Amino acid sequence: MKKLSIIALLMTVIGMLLWQPQLASADELTGHSHEKGLRYLISKNALVKDAKGSYRPDANVTRGEFASYLTKAMNLEATSDIVFKDIPDTYVHAKDIKLAASAGIITGYGDGSFKPNAAISRQHMAVMIERAINYLNIPKGTSSITFKDNAAILKDYRQAVAIGAQLEIIKGANGYFMPEKNATIGQASSFIVRLMQLAGDPDAAEPNGGNSNGGNTNGGDTNTGSSKYAVKEISNGTLVGNQGFSTFEAAEKAVTKNTQVIVQSDKIVKMSSGYVVTNNYVALKSETINDSLGVAANTEMEYLSSDATQVKVRLAGQVGYLKHADVTLIPFSMSKGRSYYENVNGEIKHTLYDYNTNKYSSSYVFGKAPSFMKQGEKYYSWDGIYFTNGNGSSKGEAYNYYQFLPARAQTQYTAQELDAYIMNKLAEVESTGVSSYKDATKKSKLIGLGKTLKDVEEKSQINAMLVLALAQHESAYGMSNQAQDLNNLFGLYVTDTNPKNKKFDSVVDNINELVEKFLQPNYITPGGSTGKNFANGAVVGSKALGFNVKYASDPYWGAKIAGHYYRAEKALGFKDAKNPYTIGITTTTGLNVRTGAATSFSPLFTYARSGMPVIITSSATNGWYEVLSDKLYTGKAFVSKDYVQVINTVK
Known part of the structure; x- marks a missing residue:
């Protein structure tokens, strides 16, 4: 018995000695609420100590850090020539950011930057995670999950948040998501470890053997074995057959009929014809105008072609490329519905x-x-x-008159008529019983703006009714939170990727800022007087031309603004439509608009693009049209008749 006791005692001592290293390894992460995720990132060499020896678990995570975490967790390897102007090769996360961009996990801003050192908000993390979900082919379905503060989430990001919540990657607190709150490194680590658990990464698995959702499968495609691609045929609106191939090129060679498509994990990656729909907000680099265009989720585009990594699309004439993770390919014969x-x-x-x-x-x-x-x-x-x-x-x-009417046009309605229309419209929306329009006739920020709008029209030569239509659309008739709390009628400084709550002292100040810092210098004046390339035609337009090319990611934004103008006209008797302007479209690039009707006169400005709308104020004289200048200018302007086509507008 004594021998057994001694042996037991020795075993206990040995056991205590064996545990000493574990006790000694306790650090700032031990017991942290996000310890598992933090240690997962450390195991992936994604999270390292700073100069002070800390992992900074409660510090705000930056855009660059989060992109790097995703890259290392997902083991991304394929790169392309994507570059961001604010990320030099010497930047600590430069390689990881490029890998994430190549995989379609991240996109930059419209000006070609990424802003790697900016703190990332929770809603922007949700969007990156959804792209990662698509890249990893994790089944997600359609989710209707919402948080109590769902209205505070940018509209185009709500689906990403809902999908993340449904998969239990994203979690809020007390029913709130807090979309604009900056996320911490700890929170980011938990998001990522949950993502990688669903992807089947054994390093992310729970101690009990993992989660019940399983790993990254081939979407139930059991006949292709380890094959990465399959060729299937469209039959009665569904995909049939299961011919597996290890490479995209091999699958491409096997396609012999227009009814066949190439799929990867049941996601179509190549087809003969059809259309493309964006899964989330994307920045499309248009080769047509050499500029980046913000494009909203749920946008339909023409399908041109695709390879293993990207899809060539055309959006309103703008040709560019998008990653497979950002889009869904839909053959016409499989379409369940289209706009x-x-x-x-x-x-x-x-x-x-x-x-x-x-x-x-x-x-x-x-x-x-x-x-x-x-x-x-x-x-x-x-x-x-x-x-x-x-x-x-x-x-x-068909050119809709209000959609393609240049901004220099003047409306025939007086300030009093505009005020009367505003009050009638507010009474109409108030009567719908929609809670957001309650007391609109008393609280709307549009009340009494008639004189201000006409003053803008006289001073700045920008159509008062167009500005009103823009305000109605962007501010929900002056009742949006941005309008009510910040005097912001136009969503100024609020973008898909970088919302900024700037408060204006008054609505008048907000209108002046729209005119003086946005429309006048950048969207109307050809070339942009501040050097920003936003001038794609002085009309609300579409993604083909006009403000809509750069102002809004919604491809139908211009048409919706036109709808507000049209409904106002309908209510007021169609004064503008009954005495319309003649509109022409330029037909060549590099067209000069001059101060006189001859090439000997100095150019006022040059239209870099063709297809620019102009208002023609007189019939051709000696081969020249007199036009209204898109550049703020009180004199006469002329353009050669040979390079302008008069269009018949619908009004």
């Missing part, structure tokens, strides 16, 4: 399709229907100008 136009009682109505729910979600009227549109038929358009029928046959060209 369409129709003639409803002589007006053009646009009905939008929501690809997250596979339902038609909303519609709006924005003008008179063109004469070729027959009632009861559906029409489709990539740019809101050229329309086809369901078979893809051309049906006609």
Whole structure:
């Protein structure tokens, strides 16, 4: 018995000695609420100590750090020529950021920057995580999960937050998500370890053997074995067959019919024809105008071609490339629904399709229907100008007057008429019973703006009704939180990737800032007087031309603004439409607008692009049109008649 006791005692002492290193290894992460995620990042060499020997678990995580964490956790390797102007090769996370961008996990800003040292908000992390979910082919389905502060989440990001919450990657507190709150390194680590658990990374698995959701599978495709790609055929709107290939190139060679597609984990990556839908907000680098365009989630684009890593698309004439993770390819024969136009009682109505729910979600009227549109038929358009029928046959060209009316036009309505219209419109929306419009006739920030709008029109030569239409759309008739709390009627400094809550002293100050810092110098003046390349035509337009190219990611933003103008006209008697401006479209690049009707006169400015709308104020004299200058200028302006085509607008 004594021998057994001694042996037991020795075993106890040995055991205590063996535990000493573990006790000694306790550090600042021991017992931390995000310890598992933090130690996971350390195991991936993603998280290292700073100069003071700390992992900084409670410090705000930056955009560059979070991109680096994802890159190392996902073991990303493929790179492309994507570069950001504010990330030199010497930047500590430069390689990881490039890898994440190449995989479509991150996108930069419209000016070509990434802002790696900026603290990242929780909603922007959610968007990156959704892209990672797509890249890893983690099944996600459609989610309707919302938080109590869902309205505070940027509209285009709500689905990403909902998907992350449904998969239990993202978690809020007491029912709130706090989208604009900066995330900590600890929170980021927990998001990532949960993501990688779903992806099947054994290093991220729970001690009990992992989560019940399983790892990254081949989407139930059991016949291809270890094959990465499969060729399938479209039959009655579904995919059949299962011919597996190890490379994209081998699968591509095996495609012999237009009805065949190439899939990767049941996601179509190549097809003969169809269209493309964005899964999330993306920055499309347009090769057509050599500029980056913000594009909202749920945007339909023309499919041109694709390879193993990217998809070539055309958005309203703008050609560029997007990563597979950012888009869904839909063959025409598998389409469950598409956004369409129709003639409803002589007006053009646009009905939008929501690809997250596979339902038609909303519609709006924005003008008179063109004469070729027959009632009861559906029409489709990539740019809101050229329309086809369901078979893809051309049906006609139509320029909506309000959508393509240059900003230098003057409305014929007085300040008093504008004020009367505003009050009638507020009474109308208030009567709907929608809670956000309660007491609109008393609280709206649009009340009494008639004189201010007409003063802007006289001083700055910008159409008062156009500014009002813009304000109505962007501020929910002056009742949005931005309008009510910050006097911000136009969403100034609020973008898809960088919301900024700037408060204006008054609505008048907000309007002046719109005119003096946005429209006048950058969106209307050709070339941009501040050097910013936002001037793509002085009209609200579409993604083809106009403010819409850069001002808003919603491809139908210009048409929706036009709809507000049209409805105001309808209520007030169509004064502007009954005495319309003549509008022309330029037909060449590098076209000079001059101070006189001859090439001997000095150029006022030059249109770098073709297809720019101009207001023609007199018939041609000696081969020259007199036009209204897009540059703020009180004298006469002229352009050669040979390079301008007069268009018939629908009004």
